[in-house]
Amino acid sequence: AQKVTQAQTEISVVEKEDVTLDCVYETRDTTYYLFWYKQPPSGELVFLIRRNSFDEQNEISGRYSWNFQKSTSSFNFTITASQVVDSAVYFCALRTTGANSKLTFGKGITLSVRP
Amino acid sequence: EPEVTQTPSHQVTQMGQEVILRCVPISNHLYFYWYRQILGQKVEFLVSFYNNEISEKSEIFDDQFSVERPDGSNFTLKIRSTKLEDSAMYFCASKEPGELFFGEGSRLTVL
Numbered sequence: 001a002q003k004v005t006q007a008q009t010e011i012s013v014v015e016k017e018d019v020t021l022d023c024v025y026e027t028r029d030t031t032y033y034l035f036w037y038k039q040p041p042s043g044e045l046v047f048l049i050r051r052n053s054f055d056e057q058n059e060i061s062g063r064y065s066w067n068f069q070k071s072t073s074s075f076n077f078t079i080t081a082s083q084v085v086d087s088a089v090y091f092c093a094l095r096t097t098g099a100n101s102k103l104t105f106g107k108g109i110t111l112s113v114r115p
Numbered sequence: 116e117p118e119v120t121q122t123p124s125h126q127v128t129q130m131g132q133e134v135i136l137r138c139v140p141i142s143n144h145l146y147f148y149w150y151r152q153i154l155g156q157k158v159e160f161l162v163s164f165y166n167n168e169i170s171e172k173s174e175i176f177d178d179q180f181s182v183e184r185p186d187g188s189n190f191t192l193k194i195r196s197t198k199l200e201d202s203a204m205y206f207c208a209s210k211e212p213g214e215l216f217f218g219e220g221s222r223l224t225v226l
Contacts (some may be wrong), residue, residue, distance in 0.1 A: 007186060043204055044219040045158070065198055100146055100170050107157040113144045 002027045002094050006106035013082050014114050021077045021109050023092030029053075034068065034075045035103065051075065066072040082113045090104070121207050121218035131196050131225055136221045138190045138207030147190045148208040148215070149182065151175065158206065164190065183194040197225045 003026040013019045025034065036048040049059065051068050059066045063080045079086055092106045120139045126133050142171050149161040151155040164182055179201075181193045190209075194201055202225045208217040 026178065043222065045206060047214075047215045047217075050214065093158075095215070100165050102160045102163055102171065103150075103158075103215060104160070105158040 002029075002032075002096065002104040004092050004094050004104055004106035006092055006098060006109050008109045009107070010110045010112070012112040012114065016081050017113075018080050019077075019079060019082050019111065019113075021090050021092075021107060023075045023077065023106060025073050025092070025094045027096065029096045031093045031097045033097070035095070036066070036075075036077050036103075037089065037093060039108070041088070048077075048090075051055040054081065077105065079111075082111075083109045084113050084115055087111060087113045117216075119207055119209055119216050119218035121205075121221045123221055125222045127224045127226065128197055133200055134194045134197055134201075134223060136192045136194075136205050136207075136223070138192070138209075138218055139188055140207065141209070141211075141216055143211035144168075144211050144216075146185070146210045146212055147182075149192045150206040150208060150217075152204045152206065152220075153200075154155070154203070159181030161192075161205075177193070194223075197223075199225050201225050203219055 005024045032053045034051045038046040038048055042092045056068050067076045089108045089110050091108045093103045095101050095103045118177050124138045147164040151161050152158045160173050162176045165169045179195045184190050204220045204222050206220045208215050
């Protein structure tokens with residue numbers, strides 16, 4: 001069985017601060033995928049990143065960066081120089097590699113960025 | 116860019132009524148899913164569908180729920196007799212296999 005833990009529930013920062021959202025996962029599978037999704041107030045799920053378990057390279061995309069540490073089963077997400085538009089709920093998710101495998105989501109972290 | 120579309124975007128219904136939520140997956144996708152998100156909570160898996168049958172379902176997906184692909188393009192979720200606790204956002208998703216694409220969700224409010 002898979003499990004995703006997002007221990008932080010709510011984070012509030014002031015614009016331009018950096019913020020890191022934590023994600024810890026559990027799985028018995030050796031091959032899996034990790035994801036981050038953003039859910040803005042409008043409610044849709046916006047895909048941010050997918051990382052497979054064989055690729056531990058950190059990734060940077062603009063102000064977003066991800067730190068995958070297989071040794072600690074963590075896949076943390078950092079937003080640099082946060083902006084008000086970053087305010088949303090952020091979900092970490094895990095999927096195994098079967099063709100029909102489902103996503104298991106964490107409980108989400110509500111990020112509020114104040115001007 | 117191809118996308119998963121869901122209708123209605125918001126439906127309000129009375130307890131005990133039947134509701135059908137509709138999804139049009141991306142056209143060459145083979146695997147279809149419904150997920151649910153109760154307000155303020157995490158996104159939960161309901162059911163997956165492949166080759167015209169359910170391949171996996173969660174404990175949430177009880178006898179009140181059903182899915183079908185009536186015409187080869189739509190993928191529907193039916194709730195037979197809605198309860199207050201069915202109020203949630205329902206997300207449809209599809210994949211080829213490969214990446215999972217989500218629709219924008221259908222918000223169901225049961226009064």
